[in-house]
Amino acid sequence: MTDVLIRGRVLTFVREPEGIDDTRAYRYYEDGAVLVANGKVADVGSYADVARQAGSSVRIADHRPNLVLPGLIDTHLHFPQTQAIASYGAQLLEWLNTYIFVEEQKFKEPQHAALIAGRFMDELLSNGTTTAVAYCSVHPESVDAFFTAAEERNMLMIGGKVMMDRNAPEALRDTPGQGFDETKHLIGKWHGRGRAHYAISPRFAITSTPEQMEMSRALVAEHPDCYVQTHLSENKDEIAFATSLYPEAKDYTDIYARYGLLGRKTLLGHCIHMSDREISVLAETSAVGVFCPTSNLFLGSGLFDRDRFDKLGARHAVATDVGAGTSFSMLETMDEAYKVLHLQGQRLSPFNSFYMMTLGNARALDLEHRIGSLYAGADADIAILDSRAKPAMELRMRVASSLAEELFVLQTMGDDRCVAEVYVAGQPMKQRREGPAKHLA
Numbered sequence: 001m002t003d004v005l006i007r008g009r010v011l012t013f014v015r016e017p018e019g020i021d022d023t024r025a026y027r028y029y030e031d032g033a034v035l036v037a038n039g040k041v042a043d044v045g046s047y048a049d050v051a052r053q054a055g056s057s058v059r060i061a062d063h064r065p066n067l068v069l070p071g072l073i074d075t076h077l078h079f080p081q082t083q084a085i086a087s088y089g090a091q092l093l094e095w096l097n098t099y100i101f102v103e104e105q106k107f108k109e110p111q112h113a114a115l116i117a118g119r120f121m122d123e124l125l126s127n128g129t130t131t132a133v134a135y136c137s138v139h140p141e142s143v144d145a146f147f148t149a150a151e152e153r154n155m156l157m158i159g160g161k162v163m164m165d166r167n168a169p170e171a172l173r174d175t176p177g178q179g180f181d182e183t184k185h186l187i188g189k190w191h192g193r194g195r196a197h198y199a200i201s202p203r204f205a206i207t208s209t210p211e212q213m214e215m216s217r218a219l220v221a222e223h224p225d226c227y228v229q230t231h232l233s234e235n236k237d238e239i240a241f242a243t244s245l246y247p248e249a250k251d252y253t254d255i256y257a258r259y260g261l262l263g264r265k266t267l268l269g270h271c272i273h274m275s276d277r278e279i280s281v282l283a284e285t286s287a288v289g290v291f292c293p294t295s296n297l298f299l300g301s302g303l304f305d306r307d308r309f310d311k312l313g314a315r316h317a318v319a320t321d322v323g324a325g326t327s328f329s330m331l332e333t334m335d336e337a338y339k340v341l342h343l344q345g346q347r348l349s350p351f352n353s354f355y356m357m358t359l360g361n362a363r364a365l366d367l368e369h370r371i372g373s374l375y376a377g378a379d380a381d382i383a384i385l386d387s388r389a390k391p392a393m394e395l396r397m398r399v400a401s402s403l404a405e406e407l408f409v410l411q412t413m414g415d416d417r418c419v420a421e422v423y424v425a426g427q428p429m430k431q432r433r434e435g436p437a438k439h440l441a
C-alpha cells in the first residue's frame with residue numbers, strides 16, 4: 001500500500017492525564033506529521049523530522065490546521081438499534097419491549113442486516129470512530145452482516161450474536177444449545193479473521209436462563225481470547241427483576257461472577273447502581289464497567305460514579321450505547337459524560353476526555369499495542385478533527401487560547417461535522433461514505 005505523510009497538529013496520549021496541567025501524559029506536535037506505510041504508523045513527530053525521514057517522493061496529506069488524533073473507540077453499542085435511536089418516553093424495560101425487541105426482529109432478514117451494517121459502519125466512520133464493540137441481534141445472519149461490513153472497510157471491530165432464551169419475544173429467542181452452537185460457529189468463522197474480534201454476548205441476566213448462563217460459561221472457558229459483553233445494573237427495576245430470577249446470588253454482579261463471566265475481557269454496560277462490594281468484585285476480576293452517558297440520561301437510568309470506580313481500583317471505559325444512546329458521536333458522548341460527572345461534583349478535564357475516547361478505551365480492550373495512540377508500529381487508524389467546523393465554533397475558537405480550551409470546545413460543541421477525515425489502516429474513508437439511503441427499508 002502506498003505511503004502517505006499526514007500533516008497537522010498531532011495529539012496522542014501516552015498515559016492517563018492526572019489533571020489539566022499534566023502535559024507529560026500526551027505528545028503534541030504543533031506542526032506534526034504521521035508517516036503511514038502498509039496500514040501502520042511508521043513514524044510520528046514534528047513535520048520537519050518525519051518528512052526528512054520519509055524522503056521527497058512520499059505523498060503528503062496536508063490537514064493543517066486540523067488536529068490529527070488516533071481513531072476514536074466506542075466500547076458499547078447495538079448495531080440493530082441504528083433505526084431505533086430517539087424512541088420516545090420509556091425507561092429501560094418498557095423501552096426494550098416496546099421498541100427494541102420489535103426492531104431487532106428485522107435482522108433475521110440478511111438483506112436488511114447487510115444494509116444497516118453498511119450504514120452503521122459509515123456512520124461510525126463519519127464520527128471519527130474507527131473501532132467499536134457492538135451487539136448484533138440474536139440472528140447469526142446479523143453477525144455475518146456486521147463483520148462483512150467491517151471487513152469491507154478493513155475496520156478493527158468487535159461484536160457478537162446476542163443470546164436470549166427468555167423474557168423476549170419468541171422470534172428473538174434462541175435456546176441454550178442453539179446459542180452455544182451458533183456462537184461457537186461464528187467464533188470459528190470470524191474471530192481473528194482480518195481485524196475481527198468476537199464478543200460472547202449473553203444480553204443480560206434477565207434474558208438468559210441459568211442453563212444459558214452455564215453455556216456462556218462454557219463458551220468463555222473454551223474461548224478465553226474472545227471478549228464477553230453484557231449489561232449490569234442500569235436501572236432499578238432491572239436490578240430487582242434480575243436478582244429475583246437468581247435468588248441465590250448476593251447481588252446483580254454476583255450473578256455473572258457465579259457463572260464465571262467476569263474477567264479481563266469482560267465489558268459490562270452501565271454499572272450505575274452498584275455497591276462498593278460489587279465494584280470491588282469488578283476490580284478483583286479486572287472486568288470493565290462501561291459508562292454510557294447519553295443513554296443513561298435518555299432512559300433516565302442514573303449517573304455513573306466514576307470516582308468510586310477509580311477509588312476502588314476498577315477499570316472503566318466510555319461508550320455511546322446507540323440506540324438508547326442518542327448519538328454516534330464520541331464528542332457528544334464526552335459532552336454528556338462531563339455533565340453527568342459534574343452533577344456529582346466530579347471533574348473531567350478535556351485531556352481526560354480525549355484520553356478516554358482513545359488510549360483509555362484501547363486499554364480497556366487490552367488493544368493499546370494496536371489502536372488508541374499514534375506511535376511507530378500502531379495500526380494507522382486516525383481521526384482528523386476540525387474545531388472550527390460550525391460557525392458558532394469558529395466564533396468561539398477566535399477567543400480560545402490553549403489546547404485544553406480547544407479540546408473542550410470540540411467536545412462541548414462538536415459532532416460529526418468536526419470530523420474532516422478518518423483513516424482506517426492508512427486509507428482515507430470519509431469520501432467513500434455511501435450517499436443518502438434512497439433504498440433504506
Ligand code: GUN
Pocket residue numbers: 078092096100203204231234295321324
Ligand atoms: N439491557 C439489555 N439490553 C439492553 C439494550 O439493548 N440497551 C440498553 N441500554 N440496555 C440493555
Ligand code: ZN
Pocket residue numbers: 076077078231269321
Ligand atoms: Zn447496551
